[in-house]
Amino acid sequence: MVDKNSLRAAFSERLHEALNDAGVRSRGRGVDIHRQLKTLGVEKTTQAISKWLNGESMAEADSMSALCSWLKVRREWLEYGVLPKKRTAESNICQLKINDESNVREVDQRFGKVPLISWVQAGAWCEAISNFESYDADCWLSCPVAISTHGYALRVLGDSMTNPGPGRSYPTGCIIFVDPEAETKTGDRVIARLSRTNEATFKVLVEDAGRQFLKPINPQYPIIDITEETHICGKVVGSFIPE
Structure with missing residues (x-):
């Protein structure tokens, strides 16, 4: 929580x-x-x-x-x-390092707020998109990147997406912003709901020999097969690590 x-x-x-x-x-x-x-x-x-x-x-x-x-x-x-x-001298535009495709982009500070929810709620989010706008969250965060009105934020738990070496990493406590309406492709960081649990999981979408998998960044964790019951809940469009 x-x-x-x-x-x-x-x-x-x-x-x-x-x-x-x-x-x-x-x-x-x-x-x-x-x-x-x-x-x-x-x-x-x-x-x-x-x-x-x-x-x-x-x-x-x-x-x-x-x-x-x-x-x-x-x-x-x-x-x-x-x-x-x-x-900086540019009062309305800032540069913010974001762990997405561009790494660094100029963003307008007037983006809307999204709810910071739990992982159990994120699993339910996959089926409740029609209720997003009326969602009553206890905490709302200003998203520093462009995101749909149905977007939400999650706090990363565990170290399955922590990179033990150089490269992109999402350690415990990192805040990620998820857009359920963004198109996903191989190589994207995604939120998915697995058939065996009601909770969502955060992994990299990969493909091999025509099959898709959910791959953790940390090699100590197993790769997960994507089945017909696996639901991709959204694409991670930005992140930051709170001080």
Whole structure:
């Protein structure tokens, strides 16, 4: 399951760090944030802001963008802990290293949010695409890449996708973004639901002698045959490792 308290506490620590860097006073910070956000057109109660500072909740999309603009930090750092911290001169466009086909791409910071769900939920997601838009998740993340409205995020568990050598790797704790509407092909990282379990699994889609398999990056784990009962739930379109 997602550790929501850890995400909120980490966000609070980074928010305080950014406020310290900006020279914002320690006492009365909630009032100062409220005043500054109001000048940027974002109306938030002091109670809501207090919860950010105390690690009880995370700022919503509009507030997050306003905080980053005011404190001159990158949204990926403030929300996720992805370095570097400071914004470049190009305030609306940033460069973010993403483990996808392009490795590094320019992305607009205004992508929508997707729910961070469990692996059991991801297995059910394969059959419930019609209910995606109304899904009520406890934690929503801003996706740094283009993704369909039915996209979602997962936190990697275990080391089957950890590369013991050089190359692309997805260690435990890594966040991956999944697009169930993206077309998949051989070599893609995919989420699949196996016939023997209700949970989803994260593997590389490979083909050999006309047959398809699910291959882990870590060679210590077995390759899985794809059968008629195997369901490909989506393509992994991006990832990042939280600080």
